[in-house]
Amino acid sequence: xxxxxxxxxxxxxxxxxxxxxxxxxxxxxxxxxxxxxxxxxxxxxxxxxxxxxxxxxxxxxxxxxxxxxxxxxxxxxxxxxxxxxxxxxxxxxxxxxxxxxxxxxxxxxxxxxxxxxxxxxxxxxxxxxxxxxx
Amino acid sequence: xxxxxxxxxxxxxxxxxxxxxxxxxxxxxxxxxxxxxxxxxxxxxxxxxxxxxxxxxxxxxxxxxxxxxxxxxxxxxxxxxxxxxxxxxxxxxxxxxxxxxxxxxxxxxxxxxxxxxxxxxxxxxxxxxxxxxxxxxxxxxxxxxxxxxxxxxxxxxxxxxxxxxx
Numbered sequence: 001x002x003x004x005x006x007x008x009x010x011x012x013x014x015x016x017x018x019x020x021x022x023x024x025x026x027x028x029x030x031x032x033x034x035x036x037x038x039x040x041x042x043x044x045x046x047x048x049x050x051x052x053x054x055x056x057x058x059x060x061x062x063x064x065x066x067x068x069x070x071x072x073x074x075x076x077x078x079x080x081x082x083x084x085x086x087x088x089x090x091x092x093x094x095x096x097x098x099x100x101x102x103x104x105x106x107x108x109x110x111x112x113x114x115x116x117x118x119x120x121x122x123x124x125x126x127x128x129x130x131x132x133x134x
Numbered sequence: 135x136x137x138x139x140x141x142x143x144x145x146x147x148x149x150x151x152x153x154x155x156x157x158x159x160x161x162x163x164x165x166x167x168x169x170x171x172x173x174x175x176x177x178x179x180x181x182x183x184x185x186x187x188x189x190x191x192x193x194x195x196x197x198x199x200x201x202x203x204x205x206x207x208x209x210x211x212x213x214x215x216x217x218x219x220x221x222x223x224x225x226x227x228x229x230x231x232x233x234x235x236x237x238x239x240x241x242x243x244x245x246x247x248x249x250x251x252x253x254x255x256x257x258x259x260x261x262x263x264x265x266x267x268x269x270x271x272x273x274x275x276x277x278x279x280x281x282x283x284x285x286x287x288x289x290x291x292x293x294x295x296x297x298x299x300x
Contacts, residue, residue: 006285006289006296009296009300010238010257010288011257013224013234013235014223015146015149015150015154015223015224015258016153016221016223016224017146017224018145018146022145022163022166023141023145026141026163026166026167027137027138027141027170029170030167030171030173030174031174033175034171034174034175037175
């Protein structure tokens with residue numbers, strides 16, 4: 001068996017053909033996978049741009065954020081206090097008038113009790129021992 | 135060249151190479167799919183390349199090797215590897231030819247994958263040892279010696295049938 005002949009013999013046997021229906025499936029899946037990767041890389045590209053923007057001086061950006069937080073907190077606290085200030089006079093006036101009313105009512109009650117004449121004491125009935133002595 | 139043209143020009147060669155390595159049609163399909171997904175993700179990979187076939191065969195080979203490693207780690211695939219021997223060659227109306235193709239298919243199954251890859255690229259893709267060495271990332275001498283070992287085994291295995299037919 002000559003080496004060249006044997007190699008020629010082997011070469012002469014061709015492989016099976018790739019199934020025809022694979023073409024559409026493989027190309028569709030490959031395109032879909034590429035599209036998915038492209039969209040995810042776009043998203044990560046946006047994130048990386050943000051990172052590029054903030055990263056050069058993270059301490060400065062952090063300080064600025066903290067400053068804003070303090071301003072917001074301060075504003076919230078002061079607006080709360082002024083609201084309570086606005087409410088206080090109204091409440092105080094109501095309370096004062098209620099006290100005044102109570103005081104007047106009390107005074108009227110005192111006056112009316114003073115004007116009613118005191119009833120004379122009823123005659124006491126004689127006790128059995130007093131009758132016996134008499 | 136777009137993805138469809140690449141498929142039309144190279145899918146048959148990649149299919150034959152992968153089928154010879156995996157001996158399994160489903161695995162071959164998965165690996166062929168993997169190759170084309172890589173191409174779709176990197177459309178510029180083949181730009182200005184004179185030998186896209188060599189690049190694609192290298193992609194296919196690397197995918198197959200990764201696949202064997204994953205399988206080996208998962209289920210000791212090598213023990214069961216190639217237990218069945220699907221028809222990898224075209225059918226033939228000639229009974230002698232058909233018998234020889236079946237015997238060749240079994241004989242190829244029994245040689246190591248590294249040698250089988252070299253034999254396939256040399257015989258059925260007509261590549262030089264230099265090209266084969268680049269594709270498989272081995273030296274030219276290694277490619278040559280693997281080819282000779284493999285061919286000796288095939289010759290020894292197929293000699294009775296070959297002598298009978300010729």
